[in-house]
Amino acid sequence: MGEVFWILVSAMVVNNFTLYYFLGLCPFMGVSARVETAVRMGMANIFVMTMASLCAWFLNTFILPHAPYLRLISFIVVIASFVQIVEMVIKKVSPKLFRQLGIYLPLITTNCAILGLALFQTNRGYGLIQGLSFAVGAGLGLTLALVLMASIRETGELSDVPSIAKGMALVLIIAGSLSLAFMGFAGLLSAT
Amino acid sequence: MTAPAPPPTKMDVPVKRLLVTLATAGAVAGFLIVFVFGWTQPIIQAYKAEQLRLAVQEVLKAPDRFDTLYVHDGALTAELPAGVDGTTLEQVFVGYREDGERIGFAVAAGEPGFQDIVRLIFGYDRASGTVLGMKVLESKETPGLGDKIEKDSAFVLQFDGAVTPLLGVKPRDATGDLHEIDMITGATISSRVVIRIINNTIERLGPLLDAYAASYAAATVP
Amino acid sequence: MSPRETAPQADFFRGVWRENPVLIQMLGLCPALAVTNTVENSLWMGLATFFVLTGSSFIVSLIKKLIPGEVRIPTFILIIATFVTVADMSLEAIVPTVHKQLGAFVALIVVNCMILSRQEAFAAKRPLGRSLLDAFGTGLGFIVALVMMGAIREVLGNGTLMGFSLFGPNFEPWVIFILPPGGFLTLGFWLLLLNWFQKWRTERAKVRAWPEGVGAPPERKAA
Numbered sequence: 001m002g003e004v005f006w007i008l009v010s011a012m013v014v015n016n017f018t019l020y021y022f023l024g025l026c027p028f029m030g031v032s033a034r035v036e037t038a039v040r041m042g043m044a045n046i047f048v049m050t051m052a053s054l055c056a057w058f059l060n061t062f063i064l065p066h067a068p069y070l071r072l073i074s075f076i077v078v079i080a081s082f083v084q085i086v087e088m089v090i091k092k093v094s095p096k097l098f099r100q101l102g103i104y105l106p107l108i109t110t111n112c113a114i115l116g117l118a119l120f121q122t123n124r125g126y127g128l129i130q131g132l133s134f135a136v137g138a139g140l141g142l143t144l145a146l147v148l149m150a151s152i153r154e155t156g157e158l159s160d161v162p163s164i165a166k167g168m169a170l171v172l173i174i175a176g177s178l179s180l181a182f183m184g185f186a187g188l189l190s191a192t
Numbered sequence: 193m194t195a196p197a198p199p200p201t202k203m204d205v206p207v208k209r210l211l212v213t214l215a216t217a218g219a220v221a222g223f224l225i226v227f228v229f230g231w232t233q234p235i236i237q238a239y240k241a242e243q244l245r246l247a248v249q250e251v252l253k254a255p256d257r258f259d260t261l262y263v264h265d266g267a268l269t270a271e272l273p274a275g276v277d278g279t280t281l282e283q284v285f286v287g288y289r290e291d292g293e294r295i296g297f298a299v300a301a302g303e304p305g306f307q308d309i310v311r312l313i314f315g316y317d318r319a320s321g322t323v324l325g326m327k328v329l330e331s332k333e334t335p336g337l338g339d340k341i342e343k344d345s346a347f348v349l350q351f352d353g354a355v356t357p358l359l360g361v362k363p364r365d366a367t368g369d370l371h372e373i374d375m376i377t378g379a380t381i382s383s384r385v386v387i388r389i390i391n392n393t394i395e396r397l398g399p400l401l402d403a404y405a406a407s408y409a410a411a412t413v414p
Numbered sequence: 415m416s417p418r419e420t421a422p423q424a425d426f427f428r429g430v431w432r433e434n435p436v437l438i439q440m441l442g443l444c445p446a447l448a449v450t451n452t453v454e455n456s457l458w459m460g461l462a463t464f465f466v467l468t469g470s471s472f473i474v475s476l477i478k479k480l481i482p483g484e485v486r487i488p489t490f491i492l493i494i495a496t497f498v499t500v501a502d503m504s505l506e507a508i509v510p511t512v513h514k515q516l517g518a519f520v521a522l523i524v525v526n527c528m529i530l531s532r533q534e535a536f537a538a539k540r541p542l543g544r545s546l547l548d549a550f551g552t553g554l555g556f557i558v559a560l561v562m563m564g565a566i567r568e569v570l571g572n573g574t575l576m577g578f579s580l581f582g583p584n585f586e587p588w589v590i591f592i593l594p595p596g597g598f599l600t601l602g603f604w605l606l607l608l609n610w611f612q613k614w615r616t617e618r619a620k621v622r623a624w625p626e627g628v629g630a631p632p633e634r635k636a637a
Contacts, residue, residue: 168440171602
């Protein structure tokens with residue numbers, strides 16, 4: 001149980017996917033202007049990551065031991081199609097939920113955070129429970145980073161920024177500061 | 193699959209052709225990958241085996257030969273029953289001198305460190321309870337501080353001949369006891385992780401090592 | 415995007431600098447930030463991406479007539495994934511130490527938006543030669559951007575360049591630059607510098623264009 005908890009918190013804050021591994025930067029830069037969109041994007045990410053983790057576990061356990069060289073291709077194809085199928089099911093079952101998350105799903109199915117999750121999970125040899133905990137932790141971490149970024153950008157919108165720093169340069173420097181702050185979480189779980 | 197549904201107004205391409213295109217692309221891709229796999233895999237495997245051999249050589253202080261044992265069914269065994277894949281099991285390496293005398297065991301283990309998992313391999317003589325050598329295999333500890341557990345030879349060399357259970361002390365409190373390991377100033381947590389991994393691994397595998405040594409002695413001295 | 419008429423050399427140089435994939439278009443940021451803590455890593459990552467980009471542009475441009483539009487994207491992804499798998503295995507066989515440091519990021523080239531966008535926007539619509547020129551240019555631009563990042567980070571964060579010590583043993587490395595925050599900050603400051611240069615150039619152009627004897631150009635009065 002302790003290991004599962006460690007994986008969750010480690011993926012969420014200590015080794016935050018966005019701020020430590022630079023995964024999922026496209027939504028981080030693109031969809032972080034408003035807190036509300038950031039929250040929804042984060043939720044969609046948690047959802048897709050959980051699905052991806054399930055797919056990766058299934059492939060790693062049942063199929064890839066026989067054909068290790070097809071890992072990358074099969075991850076991409078299976079995750080993308082599985083998410084698309086689940087998307088259709090949600091659309092049918094709960095149109096309300098689909099309206100909340102739907103528009104983000106196609107954006108993130110082949111995002112580097114999703115594939116990165118599947119690859120990291122494989123490299124570390126996680127089982128089903130560990131993988132799911134890793135996925136939820138990583139998704140929560142991504143949401144946290146997105147929401148923090150969006151709040152800072154919303155607050156900073158009215159401030160007088162030099163013209164050369166407007167746009168991406170400022171976003172990157174804010175992200176650098178956030179990443180620096182998150183480094184303070186290192187050692188959180190290993191102090192004895 | 194991943195194909196977006198064709199727009200209803202443009203159905204001039206039959207579904208069969210779409211499937212054939214994807215299947216052909218898949219087949220060609222698979223063929224190419226298998227070809228490259230066949231070329232690179234022996235090189236990669238040889239490199240990995242060589243790295244492992246070097247690590248075992250280093251922590252067991254150059255044994256003349258070493259065997260691989262697998263942790264299976266709560267015991268150490270050199271030969272696995274048919275159908276059990278050894279690569280997924282925990283492995284223990286046992287090193288011998290030329291005259292057949294056992295030098296010690298080498299075990300790889302990992303635990304959460306300051307930033308992420310720290311993995312190391314250490315050589316261990318069960319009879320005297322001494323560590324023969326320690327080498328960090330994988331760590332993401334802070335450059336310049338925590339990575340000294342890997343790069344600071346003064347810290348690494350302390351493990352040669354240290355007696356378990358190990359005890360981390362601050363350099364100014366050191367008394368010269370063989371159980372003591374001087375921790376790195378500014379990287380206490382990383383230093384403790386190394387010590388903890390070794391202590392925990394010995395605690396976990398100790399009985400297995402004893403059982404193996406007993407059965408080995410029984411087998412060689414009739 | 416409909417194809418515009420361009421000169422062959424423009425196809426090449428556009429990707430290298432004016433539409434640099436990382437510094438201007440902000441594509442492929444994951445690898446640009448994640449593996450650029452040394453010049454060596456940056457260079458290998460850049461070369462692997464270059465190989466995947468040119469390889470898939472070549473194949474896509476070659477067989478573009480055979481692919482129906484409906485399965486275009488899945489076929490492209492299949493082609494890219496094949497080249498990435500090849501690059502991943504070859505790197506592991508040729509430079510295992512670098513491959514260990516790059517880790518999963520070599521496999522992640524497959525989701526680098528830069529590569530798919532080049533196939534969509536260029537290789538699928540243009541003749542073979544032009545597509546290759548475009549891929550060479552964009553790939554080279556990617557390598558240039560990565561090495562620019564890697565050089566700054568390695569020099570400041572480790573005091574070395576390509577593994578050679580620059581400042582002698584008394585230099586206390588600015589470790590933060592080889593850690594993740596350094597990636598964000600380095601790219602941020604590169605962008606500031608480029609924006610500043612861009613602004614300086616446009617202002618200079620304005621000053622030059624201002625007619626003689628009509629007084630000082632308004633934008634420059636503060637300077």
